[in-house]
Amino acid sequence: GTRVITFGTFDVFHVGHVNILTRAHDLGDHLTVGISTDELNFAKKGRYPVYRQEHRAQIVGSLDCVDEVFYEESLDLKRQYLLEHRADVLVMGNDWEGRFDDLSDVVEVRYLPRTDDISTTDIIHEIRNR
Numbered sequence: 001g002t003r004v005i006t007f008g009t010f011d012v013f014h015v016g017h018v019n020i021l022t023r024a025h026d027l028g029d030h031l032t033v034g035i036s037t038d039e040l041n042f043a044k045k046g047r048y049p050v051y052r053q054e055h056r057a058q059i060v061g062s063l064d065c066v067d068e069v070f071y072e073e074s075l076d077l078k079r080q081y082l083l084e085h086r087a088d089v090l091v092m093g094n095d096w097e098g099r100f101d102d103l104s105d106v107v108e109v110r111y112l113p114r115t116d117d118i119s120t121t122d123i124i125h126e127i128r129n130r
């Protein structure tokens, strides 16, 4: 069967996350999700996620459309992760358009449209301003 893989932080889990994960699931027979670690987020964005990695992994791993989760510790290990998990298709939101094209020799790279008008950052601001 076709093995699909995707990556993300999935902090303050919302409907945009549901949409990309269900669409990723529908592209194959098995979906693996790499959950960006707290330290990777700190390195990338200069802040820690609201939800710690264990909770983010538990939430994503509890979905019917997700078969397996693991921790993504570095952006530079993508190729290794794809091989370890025997991925056929890499799915990313189109905010990453073009960024992983160099992996096309090991997987089919698919960028799916993001869900409009929702993001973790907006939710954090919305809560803060109440």
Ligand code: C2G
Pocket: 007, 008, 009, 010, 011, 016, 017, 019, 020, 036, 072, 075, 091, 092, 093, 094, 095, 096, 113, 114, 115, 116, 117, 118, 119
């Ligand atoms: N997403 C979406 N629509 C939104 C918000 C997010 O489709 N409104 C998608 C993103 O495009 C991404 C996934 O949901 O594919 C997870 O988003 P983030 O948690 O923001 O992931 P990010 O921090 O970009 O981590 O290795 C790559 C990175 O670790 C991806």
